[in-house]
Amino acid sequence: MEAEFGKYRLNCELRGHEGDARGICICGDAGIATSSRDRTVRFWSQNPDKKHKYMLSKIMLGHTSFVGPLAWITPNERFPEGGLVSGGMDTNVLLWDLKTGENVQTMKGHQLQVTGLTIDANGDIVSSSVDCTIRCWRNGHAVEFWEAHKAAVQAVINLPSGELVTGSSDSTLKLWRGKSCLHTFVGHTDTVRGLAVMPGLGILSASHDGSIRLWALTGQVLMEMVGHTSIVYSVDSHISGLIVSGSEDCFAKIWKDGVCVQSIEHPGCVWDVKFLENGDIVTACSDGVVRIWTVHDDRIADSLELESYDSQLSHYKFSRKRVGGLKLEDLPGLEALQIPGANDGQTKIVREGDNGVAYSWNSREQKWDKIGEVVDGPDDNMNRAVLDGVQYDYVFDVDIGDGEPIRKLPYNRSDNPYDTADKWLLKENLPLSYRQQIVEFILQNTGQRNFTLDTSFRDPYTGSSAYIPGEPSIASGVSTKPVFKHIPKKGMLYFDMAQFDGILKKIAEFNNALLSDLGQNSLALTDFELSKVEAVVKILKDTSHYHCSKFADDDIGLLMKLLKSWPHAMIFPVIDILRMIILHPDGASLLLVHVQDENDALMEMIKRVTMLPALPANLLTSIRALTNLFKHSCFYQWLQMHRTE
Incomplete structure (x- = not known):
């Protein structure tokens, strides 16, 4: 159906993801699949009671890290209702049955993050990766793989004629027939991040250089679209001739004949964009929400939904506002x-x-x-570097080698260099193994060699805090200033930081180990129990609502059960959740019930973790949990009673 162009307005919001919505896959008339940093793939079916609206019908769990690219398998004998393929940071490619929502196959082989997926003319799954390779999978096995670029491959698409096209961090596109490169497309000045087919014309590419290009299959640039003020992550086209792009600048832009005809502002980065067949647009945003936009008046959201969206935008803009720096x-x-x-x-x-x-x-x-x-003085913004319309204390040119283009790394002296490194690596789709090198680069080039970190929190998952793995290594020969601390310390020190993602990952890892052990698989958590643990962590993360959020008593009971039944070497992540529950008002009250019973759960835990051979991770997390008990007066009697034990 040809879409007439009018102003796109909000149709509906698909809410459910608990992290950035990263990928979108249109699954014919069946529905829409989305992926997220929350490690899930979700499938949204059309709502039978509300035409052109969607509802969540399946949550697919299987990846152990954030999920990105998706590809749809049309209905066939094996998958009567179609299949879905997903790729993630965990390096795996997973195959799903859309009828049941079950993971039917896991394909391992890539060494680094999977960045792109498509289904080729033979029905084989094709994946691209930061490891520079393309892999073709058939019946769960890699039947072909080759190094497609000298730098990370960021995207792959299949053309109607059967050829493949790849986009890379080396700023080029390549056209493939089998493993033979037919043509290299040169023109972008930075990473090629997204690709799409432009029916009857050629290939669309989205780049970190802020542009979208339309290429003929011969390599000629037919059109260049410039309008975004930051990285362009994704692009798609419609048979009507419209093009949509999504960017780090928080806009989805609609283009017609090379001209931007509308910019749709979002409350966060727009990771992915797709057209529905009817011309509606689907966007995936870093606020975790997937949105559908339409030009048809009868599909536009009601006034309350539109007002709510305007409010979200206003709040987001307010959160970014600065006064006096x-x-x-x-x-x-x-x-x-x-x-x-x-x-x-x-x-x-x-x-x-x-x-x-x-x-x-x-x-x-x-x-x-x-x-x-407080206002910005006339000199506040002088001599500050500008990147993508934002001022920074520094904008570094980073050469990561491997034939890749120079990357821009922005930094403010007030920023945590570890947070900066994490966000930058994620944005650039670079391996997290570069993290420490980036941090040291920042410290050396900003004169912050004496930068000190609060090392009071160190966890057993990384040996460090949630976002700071320890003090950075300092170049030899550089003396650091001594840091003097006043003694005695005023106030009580609590252990109130947690690496929640690491905790959940470790619990999932241990749970999988139990499932695969015939002698202990009865101890493993069910999917429902695992979801309850994740729900507990979600409450603990939301510190702004500690005054009103509540746990169910069986939430605490589930944790107590794990402390008693799981193998000695596997309980430290559970103790770490307990440590944070103690700091939550409602969590502390519910826990108190368990220590007042005849079976004192806390004392049982202490006796268990101190049994020889005592494991350092268990001792460390237990001591921190006990320290946090001093936050609440309701535990004073218990602490006094057991002070000699």
Whole structure:
């Protein structure tokens, strides 16, 4: 059906993912499949009661890290309702039966993240990877593989004529017939991230250089579309001639005859875009929501949904607003002025409405005196580097070798270099093994060699904190300034940080090990129980709602069961969840019931972890959990009672 062009407006939102929505796959008339950083693939069927609306019908669990590319297998004898293929950061390619939602095959072979998937003319699965290779899979086995580029392969598509096209971090596209390269397309100046077929014309490519290009199969550039202000991750076309692109700049842009005719703003990065056959557009956003947009008046969302979306956009923009170089959302409210200053003249900036206001502590009158509203001075933004329309203290040119183009790495001195490295590697689709090198590069080039990290939290998953694996290695011969700490320390130190993703990953790993052990598979968690553990962690992550969020009593009971039944060497991630539950008001109250019973669960745990041979991971997590008990007065009696044990 040809889509008339009009202004696209919101049709509906597909909510359910708990992390960035990364990939979209249109599965004919059956529905829409989506992938996410939450490690799931979700399938949305058309709502029989609401035409052109969709509802969640299946959640497919199988990947152990975030999921990206998807490909649809049309209905056949093996899959009467069609199949689905997914690829992820875990390097695996998974095959799903859409009728049951079950994983029927896992294909292993890639060494690094799987970035692209397509189904070729023979019905074989074709995958691309950061490991620079293309693999063809048949009946679960790789029947062909070859090095397609000297740098990471970021995308692969199948042409109606049967050839393959790949896009790479080396900034080129390649046209393949079998393993033979027919042509190399040169023109982009940075990574080629997304590909699509333009019916009757050629190939569309989306690039980190901010452009979209239309290529003839001979390699000639037919059209270049420039309008995004940041990385373009994805592109798709419709038979009507419309093109849609998704970008890091938070916009999905619609193009007609090479001209941008509409920009749809999103509350986050737009990772993927796809056209439905009827001309509607599907977008996957970093806020975890998949949205459908339409030009047809009878499909547009109602006024409440439209107002809600406008509110989401406003909130997102507010969260990014800065005053005087400070992020407005991060400023404390007026309640911060209830805390006395430490010394005369101490300044504090608080949020008042949409403004940041500075106050000074008056020690004589014991009150905060208002100084005035904080604004950007005329020199605040001078000499600052600009990337994608945003100012930074530094923008580095990073040469990662392997024949890849120079990458731009932005950094502010107030940023955590580990967070910066993680986000940059994810955005650039680079291996996480580069992390420490990137951090050291930042520290050396910003003069922050004396950068110190809070190492009070170290976990047994990485030997470090959630986002900081330890102090960075410092170049030899560089002396660091001593850091003096006041003694005695005022206040109580609690262990209130957790590497939740690492905890869940470790529990899943141990659970899989139990499932594969015939002697212990009865101890393994069911899918339902595993989902309950994930639900507990979701509550613990949302610290802003600790005052009102609640656990079910059987949530605590499930954790207690694991502490008692799981093998000694596998319980430390469970103890770590317990450590965080203790800090949650409702969690502490429910846990108290278990320590007041005749069977004191905490004492049983302590006795178990101290049994010889005692494992360091168990001891470490247990000591931290016990320390957190001091946060709540309801545990004081228990601590006093067992102080000598």
